[in-house]
Amino acid sequence: MSSALLVEQILNGLQFGVMLFLMAAGLTLVFGVMGLINLAHGSLYMIGAFACAAVAAATGSFWLGLVASLAAAAAAGTLVEVLVIRRLYGRDHLDQVLATFALILIFSEATRWLFGSVPLYLNAPPILSGSIALPGGGQYPVYRLAIILVGIAVALGLWLLISKTRLGMRIRAGENDREMIGALGIDINRLYTIVFALGAALAGLAGAMIGALQSVRVGMGEPVLILAFVVIVIGGIGSIEGALVGALIVGVVDTLGRILLPQLFGAVLGPAQGALVGGAVAAMLIYVVMALVLAFKPRGLFTGSA
Amino acid sequence: MAEPLLQIRNLKKSFGALRATNDVSIDLRPGEVHALIGPNGAGKSTLMHLISGFLKPDAGEILFDGQDITGIDMPGRARLGLGRTFQISSLAPDFSALRNVMLAVQARQGSSFRFIRPVRSDPSLIEPAMAALERTGLGARAQIPAAELSHGERRQLEIAIALALGAKAFLFDEPMAGMGPESSKTLTTFLDRLRREAPVLLIEHDMDAVFALADRISVLVYGSVIATGTVEEIRRNADVRSAYLGDMP
Amino acid sequence: MSRELLLNTVLALLLLALPFGAFALDEPFYIDLATRMVVLGLAATGLNLALGVGGLVSFGHAAFFGVGGYVAGVMATHAFNAEPIFAAPFTLSATDLMPVIWIAAMGLAALVALPIGAISLRTSGVYFIMITLAFAQMVYYFAISWPAYGGEDGLALSVRNALPGFDTADSLTFFLICYAMLMAGLAAFTILRNSRFGTALEAARQNEIRLAAVGVAPFRVRRAAFVLSAALTGLAGALYAELNKFVSPSMLSWHMSGILIVLVILGGVGRLFGPVAGAMLYVFLEFVLGGLTERWQLFLGLILLGVVLFARGGLVGLLAGKPRHG
Numbered sequence: 001m002s003s004a005l006l007v008e009q010i011l012n013g014l015q016f017g018v019m020l021f022l023m024a025a026g027l028t029l030v031f032g033v034m035g036l037i038n039l040a041h042g043s044l045y046m047i048g049a050f051a052c053a054a055v056a057a058a059t060g061s062f063w064l065g066l067v068a069s070l071a072a073a074a075a076a077g078t079l080v081e082v083l084v085i086r087r088l089y090g091r092d093h094l095d096q097v098l099a100t101f102a103l104i105l106i107f108s109e110a111t112r113w114l115f116g117s118v119p120l121y122l123n124a125p126p127i128l129s130g131s132i133a134l135p136g137g138g139q140y141p142v143y144r145l146a147i148i149l150v151g152i153a154v155a156l157g158l159w160l161l162i163s164k165t166r167l168g169m170r171i172r173a174g175e176n177d178r179e180m181i182g183a184l185g186i187d188i189n190r191l192y193t194i195v196f197a198l199g200a201a202l203a204g205l206a207g208a209m210i211g212a213l214q215s216v217r218v219g220m221g222e223p224v225l226i227l228a229f230v231v232i233v234i235g236g237i238g239s240i241e242g243a244l245v246g247a248l249i250v251g252v253v254d255t256l257g258r259i260l261l262p263q264l265f266g267a268v269l270g271p272a273q274g275a276l277v278g279g280a281v282a283a284m285l286i287y288v289v290m291a292l293v294l295a296f297k298p299r300g301l302f303t304g305s306a
Numbered sequence: 307m308a309e310p311l312l313q314i315r316n317l318k319k320s321f322g323a324l325r326a327t328n329d330v331s332i333d334l335r336p337g338e339v340h341a342l343i344g345p346n347g348a349g350k351s352t353l354m355h356l357i358s359g360f361l362k363p364d365a366g367e368i369l370f371d372g373q374d375i376t377g378i379d380m381p382g383r384a385r386l387g388l389g390r391t392f393q394i395s396s397l398a399p400d401f402s403a404l405r406n407v408m409l410a411v412q413a414r415q416g417s418s419f420r421f422i423r424p425v426r427s428d429p430s431l432i433e434p435a436m437a438a439l440e441r442t443g444l445g446a447r448a449q450i451p452a453a454e455l456s457h458g459e460r461r462q463l464e465i466a467i468a469l470a471l472g473a474k475a476f477l478f479d480e481p482m483a484g485m486g487p488e489s490s491k492t493l494t495t496f497l498d499r500l501r502r503e504a505p506v507l508l509i510e511h512d513m514d515a516v517f518a519l520a521d522r523i524s525v526l527v528y529g530s531v532i533a534t535g536t537v538e539e540i541r542r543n544a545d546v547r548s549a550y551l552g553d554m555p
Numbered sequence: 556m557s558r559e560l561l562l563n564t565v566l567a568l569l570l571l572a573l574p575f576g577a578f579a580l581d582e583p584f585y586i587d588l589a590t591r592m593v594v595l596g597l598a599a600t601g602l603n604l605a606l607g608v609g610g611l612v613s614f615g616h617a618a619f620f621g622v623g624g625y626v627a628g629v630m631a632t633h634a635f636n637a638e639p640i641f642a643a644p645f646t647l648s649a650t651d652l653m654p655v656i657w658i659a660a661m662g663l664a665a666l667v668a669l670p671i672g673a674i675s676l677r678t679s680g681v682y683f684i685m686i687t688l689a690f691a692q693m694v695y696y697f698a699i700s701w702p703a704y705g706g707e708d709g710l711a712l713s714v715r716n717a718l719p720g721f722d723t724a725d726s727l728t729f730f731l732i733c734y735a736m737l738m739a740g741l742a743a744f745t746i747l748r749n750s751r752f753g754t755a756l757e758a759a760r761q762n763e764i765r766l767a768a769v770g771v772a773p774f775r776v777r778r779a780a781f782v783l784s785a786a787l788t789g790l791a792g793a794l795y796a797e798l799n800k801f802v803s804p805s806m807l808s809w810h811m812s813g814i815l816i817v818l819v820i821l822g823g824v825g826r827l828f829g830p831v832a833g834a835m836l837y838v839f840l841e842f843v844l845g846g847l848t849e850r851w852q853l854f855l856g857l858i859l860l861g862v863v864l865f866a867r868g869g870l871v872g873l874l875a876g877k878p879r880h881g
Contacts, residue, residue: 037681039813087864093681094612098820099863101813105856113850222809226692229685237681276702283700287693291674294686298677358768384770396768398761406765409758412751413769418776424749431751471769 004138009259010252011134015144017251018151022206023228024235024243025158026199032238033174033195034089039100040080041203041228042221043107048073048204049211049220050111053120062125066208073204074197076107081196086189104222112218119215122208147209154202155244162240171195175238227254230286234293236300245301250286257285308336311505312357312388312475317366319356326352327363328529334475339497339506341516344526350509351393353526354479357507358390359383371474384413389473391464393480393509399453403444403463406452407435410470438470439463443492457484462493476506482515494518525549559875563828567738570596570835574730586726587798592831592838593733594794597740599818599830601787606816607825608748609780610760615671615687616815618694619785621807622667623660623792628802629704630656631712651716653723653732653797657790664789665782667694672781676774688809695807709803716797723797733794737831740787745827747783756780788815817859823871826878832870 027041051072056065080103088096123129124143131139162168170186174195207221214220231250235242261282266274293301310333319327326349334340342350355361357368359380367376375383384390397406408431412418415430425431439445442462447455455463461481468476481497482490494515497506501521510516516523517537524534525546533543540546570592577585598620605611633640633649640647650656675686704710715723722728747753755776758766763773796802805811814837822833840858844851866873 031681037684084860084864093684094606094816094820094824095863095867097612097614097684098816099860101817102856102859102863104813105852105859109850109853109856113853223692226688226809230689233682233685233689280697280700283696284693287689290686290689294674294677299682360764360768379772380767381770381772384768390768392764392768396762396765398758398765400761401758405754409754409766410769412754413771417751418755418771419779420751421747422750424746425751425754426749467769 002137004134004136005259007134007136008138008140009255011140011144011148013252013255014248015147015151015251016255017248018148019206019210020224020228020231020251021151021244021247022154022202023224024231024247025154025240026202027225027228028232028235028238028240028243029171029195030199031232033171034085034192036085036088037093037096037100038085038199039097039225040103040107041199042223042225043104044073044077044200044203044221045207045210045224046107046111046218046221047076048207049122049216050115050120050207051204052208052211053122053216054115056122057120062123062212065122066205069204069208070201073207074201076204077197077200078193080200081193085196086192089192108218115218117218119217120211122211122216124212143212150205150209154205158240167191167194227286230290232300234290234300236297236302239300239302242300242302249289253289254282254286257282261285310335311371312507313369314353314357315367315369317353317356317368318364319352319361320364325529327356330366330526330529330531332524332531332534334505334507336505337501338521339501339508339519341508341510341520341523342526343510343513343516343523348526349529350526351479352529354390354393354477354507354509358388358477384471385416387472387474388477389468389471389475390477391461391468391479391481393483395457395460395464397452397460397463397467400451402449402451403439403455403459403466404432404435404448406463407438407466407470408432410438410467411435414471435470438466441469442466442496458486458489461485462489465493465496474504476500476504478506479509480511481508482510482512490515557875559826559828559871559878562871562875566828566832566835570831571734574727578727583726586730588838588842590726590730590733590798592835593730593737594791594798595814595818595838596831596834597733597737597794598788598791599815599822599834600737600740600744601784601789601791602815603784603819603825603830604744604747604787605781605784606819607829608753608760609756609777609784611676611777611781611784612684612816613687613781613784614684614809614812614816615675615689615691616785616788617807617809617811618671618691619664619668619788620792620795620811620815621694621698621802621804622664623789623794624796624802624806625698625704625710625792626660626663626789627656627716627793627796628710628712630659631714631716632704632710634716635713651714653716653718656716656793657736660789660793661786664792665786668782668785669778672778672785676777676781688812691807691812692809695804695809698804698807705803707804709801709805712796712800712802715800729798733798736790736794740790741827741831743787748827752776752779819869821859821862821869823869823873826869826871826875829869829871836870 023041023045027038030036030038048069052065052069055068056062084099084103088099128143128146131141134140162171170191174191227250231246232243234249235246262275262278265278269277312334314330314332317327317330330353344350356363359378367374370386370388375386408425411431411434436448439448442465444459444462444466447459452460452463461484465481482493485493490512497519500506520537522534522536523540524531525540527549532549533540533546573589574586602613602616605613630649631651634651640649671690675683678686699707717723718732721732755766755771759773759776766773792806818833818837819830821836822831823829840855841851844854
């Protein structure tokens, strides 16, 4: 394999990882602060993608669509938190799983109702539509690079938010000691709504950005959601650093595995068999990585305060 | 002097900066009641957790019945014959008192992987379980779910479970907490006789009971044993008086 | 007779009467609906062992359901073509005999559950939920990426497998076979729950420290329960493939795992007939709401949300009151 192709695939892996990070960050924050497992996080991703595609189609502007995706996902997150999620904080995980599973059904069908079953398509903005030359030859789409940069910016922003701001201090207090937060005179309901809406907005942002790479369709969120679970299991629930590291591991391992394993098995078994076996193993690779991590660190690489 | 059944040597356990167990060495001899006393937060329950295998020590060793059990987990130690109760009652709340004890009987028989025969009509479980309940005075309450028992009754049930396990040594963590004076007295008499079956390591705040029962007392302060001795020795010990007994009303 | 026993009897008889009513009305489609209730009820009964008795919130039982389905599908395909399943290192020939397929389905589901359980049961709570979900997704992607048995498109069974003395192609006969398997599954559930093993498993759910303190390792008990639970769900998977004469990765999907949990909760978690009641209600809603609107899952979601937030205890809990323990 040429080094240019390898660089390209590593960048693809990073881009995938960054997108997973946007999903996992919200999930892990919500779990860390509120102790809630939210299956409907994938629906917020889908809402972001649909909002972006619809607004971009109506106005012709990707950027307006992006703003709309953040607003729509945050609004949906706020609404759901106030109406449903708030009642689930004290409940056991089974109730949380069930209620948020119900939310997936509701969101998916409602979206299908509004937009129909035909996928929407979203174009990357013209300014980001070209490719740039990679060192060592080869071209790489600017849009994918932009996603990586946005991901890095969000990771930095989250780090600043949590370590340097008042809101961040409250979030950390909430992770460490739920009772203390009441004692500090913080309006806990408001804090929880803000954290949930923040996570929702990040998921919506991820959905909007990915919408320009894939088709925008109902059900797009759940495969990503499950990968985000793998990410936070690897990283350690409740840890933002863990989510970042886990997301990059999963993104890069999955992407490279799909390219390299068929070739590797091909060298031993011949190209046809190699593609078959390699493809099947590659599809399972990240779960094997997860199992290995769990075998040595049952609570993930970065054991969070939760 | 009889060879100790249980020996704790140089046991250490820290939680962050807090040294909950600081180089503790004590032992339990056949036929004795050895009481562990000390102010709240002295590390008594931590020590109990270390001995029963609920917590892992940072250093030190535990010998039981001539065997080093430091590396054995809690179920393994229970199977070897360490029967413990918990400071805060730890029962299967939906099960009746009887079924809680039957669980211990089946565990003792090593038969938890039998899949067919119903337990409800199994005399080999019910009879020993009823016997243990009767001995702790809970015979009439056998069918009551553990969650509905009074606080004191739950303590009795914990002891019944330890009895049904056929423990070679008992580790009792504040068995009298929450009991009325009448029940405490009954339990004191009961423990007094129990020592002939197996020795008892007893954490207890009720000093009347401790002084009445204990063959030896160890005083734990800030994770360290500051004195071990007979009741008289402990009463006279100046360190103990200043560190602990002097604070008592 | 306790109220729960009465309710269970009524449910069992009602379920048995459904296909005969359909037969009398000459509505064969309704017979298959009843069979669907029975098979989904059996799948959820398997999950109920882990979830209801053991408190293990497995979000990955679709993996075992699907594995069972593929066993039936693969066997049927090979048997139909008179090819061995594989020829090296030894020849394993296929059969279209249902009892052999059932045993194979249970065995393979158990075999898949063993490593999944061994890894995921090292954790608990929300980790366990996510990890079982992830491993089921792994099996799902494997089925999609392995083209030999249809990959993403799934695998059709040309004919139902055989049970000597019965015409399995006949809807009513097939219903009765499935019904008998459901009753056998419920009997197995009851026996297990009332056994020493069941006692230990329930104790692991109620208070694992208590179980450990009497000398039983909760992990081993849970692992055994997880494997047995998977086997029962795998058996149901084989019947489900026979019912639809089709098996596809959708049987392995996260959505299926979610539905299995929904069946248990709708009916009543930990109750003997909870999963059956849940499956009856679910298939009924699917049929009635599905006939009214294409968007029936929206209303299913709303109903489910209502049940979780306001009506805990499920259908059996609603009709028969709180469970009795002893």
